Structures are given as C-alpha cells and as structure tokens.
Amino acid sequence: MGLPVVKMHADEQDIDEELVRRLVAGQFPDWGGLSLKEIPSSGTVNAMFRLGDSLTVRLPRVQGGVDDVVKEFEWLPRLAPLLPVAIPAPVGLGVPAEGYPWPWAVHRWIEGAVPVAGSAELARELAGFVAAFRRIELPDGPRAYRGGLLALQDEGTRAAIEQLEGWIDTDVATAAWESALAAAPAEVDLWVHADLMPSNLLVDEGRLAAVIDFATAGVGDPACDLIPAWNLFGPEDREVYRDAVGADEVAWNRGRGRALSMALIQLPYYRETNKGIAANAQYVIDQVIADFKG
Known part of the structure; x- marks a missing residue:
C-alpha cells in the first residue's frame, strides 16, 4: 500500500x-x-x-x-x-x-532541466528574456499577479514575519521590507512574467532553454522580474543580472522587497508540505538579509 x-x-x-x-x-x-x-x-x-x-x-x-x-x-x-x-x-x-x-x-513537452545554481551566463540570458518581455506591446494584457503596489502585500508579509520569529532575523527582515515599501512605485507598468522561480526555468548545458508557467504573467511593476536576483543567484551573479537588466536603485529595492515578501509567506506555509519551495524560500530570505545588511 x-x-x-x-x-x-x-x-x-x-x-x-x-x-x-x-x-x-x-x-x-x-x-x-x-x-x-x-x-x-x-x-x-x-x-x-x-x-x-x-x-x-x-x-x-x-x-x-x-x-x-x-x-x-x-x-x-x-x-x-x-x-x-x-x-x-x-x-x-x-x-x-x-x-x-x-x-x-x-x-x-519542452526538454530541459531546472537549474540547480545560477551563473553569470544564465544571469545575462535571463536578463535578455526579461528585457524582451518588457518590450512587448500587446494590448489589453491581463494584470500581472503580484504586479500591483507593494503595499497590497504588507498585511500578509508582516503576518509571515511574526510567524517566523525565532526562525529568521525578523528585525532585519522587517527593516528590508519597510525600505522596499518606502521606495517610489513604478512609473509605468510593463509585461512581466512575475514568477521567475528556478523551477520555472529550464536549462540545457547551463544555457537558458525555456521559461514555463505563465499563470502570473501580465502587465505590472517591472520589478517583479528582478526576483531571480535573490532566488537563484549569489552575490556576484546577482550584480551581473542587475547590470544586464538595467535596474536602478529604486527598482532594485522594490524587487528585493517582492522577493522577500514572497519567500516570507511561502516558508511557514510550505515548510511541511513542499520541501523544495520551503528550501528556496529560506535561501531567498538569507540572501535578502545579507544583501540588505551589505
């Protein structure tokens, strides 16, 4: 049985x-x-x-x-x-x-494997995908899931921080989140994927071969697609990704906040039922805290 x-x-x-x-x-x-x-x-x-x-x-x-x-x-x-x-x-x-x-x-079916780690080459290729997505001008696109104002995620994010007391550095997580909330909103909404998790990328011999799962895609804050900087890349490749995608300080702050919010909510929810998601959420939180502290 x-x-x-x-x-x-x-x-x-x-x-x-x-x-x-x-x-x-x-x-x-x-x-x-x-x-x-x-x-x-x-x-x-x-x-x-x-x-x-x-x-x-x-x-x-x-x-x-x-x-x-x-x-x-x-x-x-x-x-x-x-x-x-x-x-x-x-x-x-x-x-x-x-x-x-x-x-x-x-x-x-699309051939490829989920990347187990980032690289400078993958950072540049993923940035190229994001740039192409932002150039799309198809009219009447749906609203991107998570693509609205960061303040819409404030209640859920703070509740998750409370749940993770004793598990993560909640003081720094709160400071990083509040810094992102204080950042100016996007001046224009663009087409975004909005869920560029490692599990939604496929690589072939380390090269980006495909992007899957477009359920969250639509028009919204371009900072949504900065999330891979913290869910896939380490510090050096993160900077490659940032340079290649052309993110200024304000957008970078919003993107870091979006990555953090998503991970904070995922970790307590999936800790026992989806080890893969939970492990990535913990990685994101660790990366964001270290990045924020400088």
Missing part, C-alpha cells in the same frame, strides 16, 4: 494518473494510448503529467489556478513569437469531467 499523499492546500483536488488517463482518453482519444507519468514538481498550483514523449497535461490543484488555464491558452501563442527562448505551447483545452471540476490543458 502506497504512502498517503500529503496535500499542500486544504482545498486541493484529488488528482492521480488514473483520473488523468480517463480525462485524456475521453476528450482526446488520439492521445489516449500514450504513456502517462506524473512529473515530480515543486509547483504549488498545478499537477503535471508527461503524456507520451512530446506532451504534458496540466491540471489546477486548487480553485485559484482555474482561470489561469484559459488565460494561458489565449496568451501563450501570442507571446511566443516575441520571446527569445521557448515557452509552453498549448495544444488542447480540456473540460470538466470524470469528477474533476475544472478546465485543464495539454501543452507541448
């Missing part, structure tokens, strides 16, 4: 290979005979399965990820020609069935 599945969210759907097989066979019979295997992932919103050699199936775990399925199906084909590396290509949109209540999607 297998070990019980540990869910990350109280309202998470039950999703397993048998359910996905039934969904695919019922709605995309041409793919029904393909092999299917769950993809181990530190993702928190979607369950992922590899279908055959060239496809992936992506199903929201929670209600909060449902609208993103349709959003990505609309926007990914429009964004792809404008970006310098591969991004997911949707090829099928499933509907609720078999007891599963929400839409789900089939995308093309």
